[in-house]
Amino acid sequence: MAGCSVLSVLVIHICLLLGLSFAEDPFVNYEFVVSYITASPWCSSAGVLFDESGFCCFFVSAFVNQLFGVGFLEFRYVFSFGDCYKWKFPGPTLNVTTNNNVVVNVRNKLDEGLLIHWSGIQQRRSSWQDGLPGTNCPIPAKWNWTYQFQVKDQIGSFFYFPSLNFQRASGGFGSIIVNNRDIIPIPFDTPYGDITIVIGDWYTQNHTALRKTLNAGKDLGMPDGVLINGKGPYRYNDTLVPDGIDYETITVHPGKTYRLRVSNVGISTSLNFRIQNHNLLLAETEGSYTVQQNYTSLDIHVGQTYSFLVTMDQNASSDYYIVASARFVNETTWRRVTGVGILHYTNSKGKASGPLPDPPQDQFDKTYSMNQARSIRWNVTASGARPNPQGSFRYGSINVTEVYVLRNKPPVTIDGKRRTTLSGISFVNPSTPIRLADQYKVKGVYKLDFPTRPLTGPPRMETSIINGTYRGFMEVILQNNDTKVQTYHMSGYAFLCMDYGEWTENSRGTYNKWDGIARTTAQVYPGAWTAILISLDNVGVWNLRTENLDSWYLGQETYVRVINPEPNNKTEFPIPDNALFCGSLSRLQKPQHISFATSVMGSSKQNLLFGFILMLSSLFSIFG
Known part of the structure; x- marks a missing residue:
């Protein structure tokens, strides 16, 4: 067991703000303050003191390293009209209900850029809120930025985490619960x-x-x-x-x-x-x-x-x-x-x-x-987020429009650097996010040339992505030629089968096309393959990656770009008013100001009130 060493841990201070609804789907509002504490899970820790008035919370986080006699205190003010919580490690659980509009204002108190990724939450019609470098510019240090997305037609258990700079290794993660609406029954008795x-x-x-x-x-x-x-x-x-x-x-x-x-x-x-x-x-x-x-x-x-x-x-x-x-x-x-x-x-x-x-x-x-x-099978007779059986569309009856075989190998050296690859390509995150480059027609940011089969030549480092067909149906074979388990993530796919050896065309005969589980993250064992199907019905730019953080950091990922050839606000929300700019578009970024969290999804009354709350919160935060 490791000794009692002190280190920086990424924590989140949270206030659950007023959640109001003006006739449409309800809003749930959160205020996240992401910062460091100095602590260690293998050290003793003192408690947290706070004002129980529910109006202005005074945080005192005390951590004492008994072995070395080192103490650390951090003071924080957070203003809230609602329930106010102490710091959290892990972060607080986002507890919402199907079709809720979720608004999370994130204050970046770190000394580097920050993005929060809502893993498994399907950003319907808006990859602008996905919290990944392919779609969003980082929230600069000491800035704040407001995410707003709807958990549309979705239920289940997920989590969020910081997606940049290996920050997840220091914390900043927490659970997400998306509950059924009251009118949709769950397929078991309500737990205690x-x-x-x-x-x-x-x-x-x-x-x-x-x-x-x-x-x-x-x-x-x-x-x-x-x-x-x-x-x-x-x-x-x-x-x-x-x-x-x-x-x-x-x-x-x-x-x-x-x-x-x-x-x-x-x-x-x-x-x-x-x-x-x-x-x-x-x-x-x-x-x-x-x-x-x-x-x-x-x-x-x-x-x-x-x-x-x-x-x-x-x-x-x-x-x-x-x-x-x-x-x-x-x-x-x-x-x-x-x-x-x-x-x-x-x-x-x-x-x-x-x-x-x-x-x-x-x-x-x-x-x-x-x-x-x-042995894990989909309950196709249970209702999901809507009052119809989940999985009733029957994957076996849908024609596959494109097939990609993605192969990973142990790390290789490319241009003197140790890198990981997918199909021979080690992904390089562009300084200008892919979705932002599309919006402003910036050329040369990425290439739409990701191979359908693994490259036979030497590996290379590129920003190469998959050009998905809108409303197409993609079959992806994940072949693991490494020596350890790799887990791959992309929101909204169905797991069909896995087996040892090399995948071939004949392997399709083993697929489970009836009740293969639909999920966002599937493992691939060493020397084995896993087959998944992805419905490309959601316009945007979507990350396909290994969840193993070290392999991901070194380049084992790509993006799937899904564009409606007839753009309209019905298939994709427009760029949000508070979009951040970086890379070749840095000139468009205005100085930081108090965000009023305007969004295409919220009513003007809702946004104005929430903006007022955030303004007051910002004023109180200067005492930190």
Whole structure:
């Protein structure tokens, strides 16, 4: 277990502002202040003091490194008309409902640019809000910018994170819940409670040090541990875990059923999630209800989110372990890299004790995890965000218009730099975002020449993207020729099949075209392939990437550009009034001013009131 070293952690201060509706779909407004604290999950931490008046919150975040005797205090004022929260690590959960208009004003208190990506949230008709460098300019240091998007016809469990400069390795992430509207039933009894859990590997070095390591052509090496909700492990073993570490405790009532939404927000480690003596009834993943099946444990790969129903049906003789342990690694070496929390019944009579529940015993069976993934099926009879069965459009009856085979390999050297590739191309993010270049007809920013099959020549570094056909139907084969699991993400696709070996045209005979799960993130095992189908019905520029942060940082991504040949506001919202400009369009950027969050989706009354709130918030923030 790593020592108690102090590092910068990305945290979010939040205020949930007034959510008003003027006849149309409701608005939910958040104020995020993204900044650093000096702390470590393996150190002791003091509490947080705040004014409970609900009008003006005075934050005092105190972190004490007992080993070195170092203290740190940070003071923050945040103004709010609504509920005001203390700082959060991980970030606060965005809890919204289908068709809500979500407005998030982000104040960048960092010393570098910032973008927040709403992973899995389908930005219908507006890639302008996607929070990725292909569509948005970074929010400059000490500036604020307002995101506004609608969770249109969508339900499920997702998460958000900072998408630039390896910042996710220092935090700044949090869960997203999109609830069903009241008129749309969920396919199970309403749980007693809803619990979000974020798990992930963690390094004691912050994101700036980690990206220096990658830039120097080195591997990151084994992480220092696994966090559960931003906290270190419970001391289940006196040798592996030091005393005094703050660990996560989840308190539950006996006999009740809870919905646990679990996201792997880490850097590159696949994790097995399990709760001692409890079954995990899988119910939903990334916006799709699943056929309900019990698992004693489930592999959750980087970037994936699962939703379980867990009934607290055990006796209360003791607490129970919550475990997230590394997969596909040398278990002896990685034994200390294990996240451990506590499930505490309200009538518990003692502490958890004994060995942790065993992980899957599949060291000599590489198909175990794949078969587990194949067992996850779409519940095609359940209603999703609308009152009709999800999946009723039947993928098998739709003609595929384009096919791309994307192959990744271990890192290579290109022009003296260590890089990762997709189909022989290492992606270079342009200084002018792709969508912005299209809007202002800037030439030479990117190339529409991404190959349909892997290149046979030497790898190259380029801004090469896929030219998608509007209303087309794309088949993508992800072939993993690396030695570790890679997880790939693109919003709104269906997973059809996976298998070991090389994909061929004959592999289509194994596809599940009836109830293959629709999700946003699918794993590809080493020496294996995964097939997905993507409906190109959403105009914009959409990122297709590995979620493994080190591989992503080094170039393993591309974008799919979907353009309506007859542009109109019905298929894509116009560029927002508060758009940022950078690169070759920097001359268009005006000096920072207080944002009034104007948007094509909001009414003028709503925007004016929210702007007034933000103006007051900005005035109070100067005391920070």
